[in-house]
Amino acid sequence: MKKPKIIGLTGSIGMGKSTVAAMFAEAGIPVFDADAEVRVMQGPGGELLPAIEAAFPGSTGPQGVDRDRLGHQVFADKAALARLEAIVHPAVGARRAAFLAAHADKPAVVFDIPLLFERGGHEAVDAIVVVSAPHHEQRARVLARPGMSAEKLEHILSLQTPDAEKRERAHHVIDTGTSLAETRAQVSALIAELLAPDAGTGS
Template sequence: MSGQRIIGLTGSIGMGKSTVAAMFARAGVPVFDADAEVRAMQGLGGELNAAIEAVFPGSTGPDGVDREALGKIVFADPEKLAALEAIVHPAVGERRARFLAKHASAPLILFDIPLLFERGGHAAVDVIVVVSAPADVQRERVLARPGMSAEKFEHILALQIPDAEKRERADYIIGTGTSLSVTQEQVERLIETLLSDR
């Protein structure tokens, strides 16, 4: 097989997906981080701020979108969440297209997409890699985050496809329940495998 391969990297909250994405990036694989793009478009001078403020008055401030305030508005309201996604997703799609054009000659591209299965993004990638850790490790990591509560964690989990199902649907699984060096070795082996399979 020849040509570029697009890796879809996903994993439930607290599984270590950002850490693994950074390992791919350090190994020279261009990484498109959907969450980082959204933060940039909602930050100071962000291109989506006016549209978000128009639909959700009071959700932006001098530094851009107040993510906590916006979260409270859309957190438990599917209709409002859908309205927000209708603003955000097309803009992310445009940035992704520009990213692909910029890296057209790279043998591997990685899309870091938290809700890869939940939003149907798995159909647009060639290889699915799921980052996973034991449930107790995941819980400990998430509850250590600022502003996180057990209730909020459970709500986020309820919105995500269970880890076991993601693992079943994965082409490859990167385990993060061990040391960083072991995770790094898994990433390096996977990159070698994907390059040799082209």
């Protein structure tokens, strides 16, 4: 049986990846949102709470993971972050496999994965789509978020593959430094290209 084409969607913080993912979904392409799955598994009654609490005491409560408390325990501590990822990533992988099985009859699916390159996920997709915008626009978007600081932004960026490298390694780049209508047009054109008979990964 023919499998769906797997589109790996990624982009650094503040690049508009969530907006582009929503456009794919609106066009009828099923989207697996890795971050959203993590939020559910770390939310009230989430399946990951016992393991996270055991590894990071005091980081969970009735509402699930306390992001501030957990953040204080892993921020700028690579060993702690690795321990957290060892809990989260296998669970996300299992959910992703179930998602793929549920949509096995679709022509294409999107894996929305922020750390696609950093975690080697790019090797498991058929086409890599990177969402990008000019650096000044990225910075302005992120610093406008509640609780964000220049220091936090720099730390987050230090953990991510640089945007220029992502663009270089992508099969396709969606530029969100334009209007929403122009971005949507780029997404529509890309979907048509990716779903064309005998379409490859692109240039």
